[in-house]
Amino acid sequence: MIKVVLIEDDPMVQEVNRQFIEKVDSFKVVGVASNGLEGINLVRSKKPELVIIDVYMPQQDGLQTLQVIRTERINVDIIPITAASDMETVRSFLQHGAFDYIVKPFKFERIKKALENYRSFRMKFDEKERISQQELDEFFFRKEQGNTFDLPKGLNALTLTKISKFLAETKVPISAEEVAEGVGIARVTARRYLDYLEKCGHVQIDFQYGGIGRPINRYKLNK
Template identity: 35%
Template sequence: MIDVLIVEDDFMVARIHRGFVNDVEGFRVVGTANCGEQALTAVAELHPDLVLLDLYLPDMFGLEVIPRLRSAGHDCDVLVISAARESEAVRGAVRQGVVDYLLKPFDAEDLRARLERYAARRSDLYTAVVSGQADVDRAMARVAAPAAAPTLPKGMSVETAELIERELRVAEGSLSAAECAARLGVSRVSARRYLEHFSDIGRAEVSLRYGHAGRPERRYSWRS
């Protein structure tokens, strides 16, 4: 069982995150903290394996918590959950050795995927047998941070891309550009552009539906 501490200043958000985590097999929430100082105290008392760390805390910036944990001798892993999109925050998190960085807003499946990936890496690392450099290289590859998401083409927004990605993920079957546009309240042309982008980078699959007349309808589904 992997013990998790949630560090989040909004108690309603913390409650939602607790439910998300407890629904993932092999994980359990052992406590919550609503500021950096509480997080430091909770880690010392609860000894969690993983800390879900918000960055916008009332008493300090979240990344300041990590070196204080290390100087106190705590070796728990940290997964950042934040609305912070600044490149400085992301680079700082990478330098601090976080295991993942999840942007708000997100849904339960977004967090589940990252927790399961973390659990797999953790298991691999704990069971690795090191008899030479090749074994070290394999272990380092297992815990390497995931590749950064592809940069969006000019004129596309991260927010709209995330909305359309989420709609594709939860859709039963496939969606057309018109259906996606209607669900999200965006133009069909805009939805089609994002959907084609996901297809171009291999994140979505395209199928054709032939009707009685006219051009076939392009339909999109998320590639697992």
């Protein structure tokens, strides 16, 4: 069971978030606070694995609370759920190690996805003393894509990561054949991964015509 402390000043939002959190397997809300000062005391006493926190709160806001948690070196992870969508706030939370960032209003599926990613993270890494680069790549890439460690049958996360990195390093749209040569895989395999990335919205296709008028698909990573 993953223990969660919920810090949110709106009573109605508190209850909705609590129900959402406990609707996901393995998560239990062990304490609810209405501001950052109450919240930090709950974190100290309940020792949760995860804190779900708002930004705009009386007495002590969410970012100040996170800064106290990091200053005291409390071993807990943070996911903000907030109406704050300005880049300065988002960047500050990420710089202080937020696991995810959810902007209000949101649907249950969004918090479910965040919590499932977090649960997978705990299960995969808690019992390890060391971790390989491949395992890190698989985790960070899939977390970035916002899925729950599931890929279509026949696709490999490491190969997907390599292709994404190759596209990111390429300044101009390139063909599936060029991707295959750059990554070291077959052209038909590269095309499958590129089609998957395009369906997920992470790759854009440029249609370019060759000398005989036949269009060539060229791919570039969306920023």
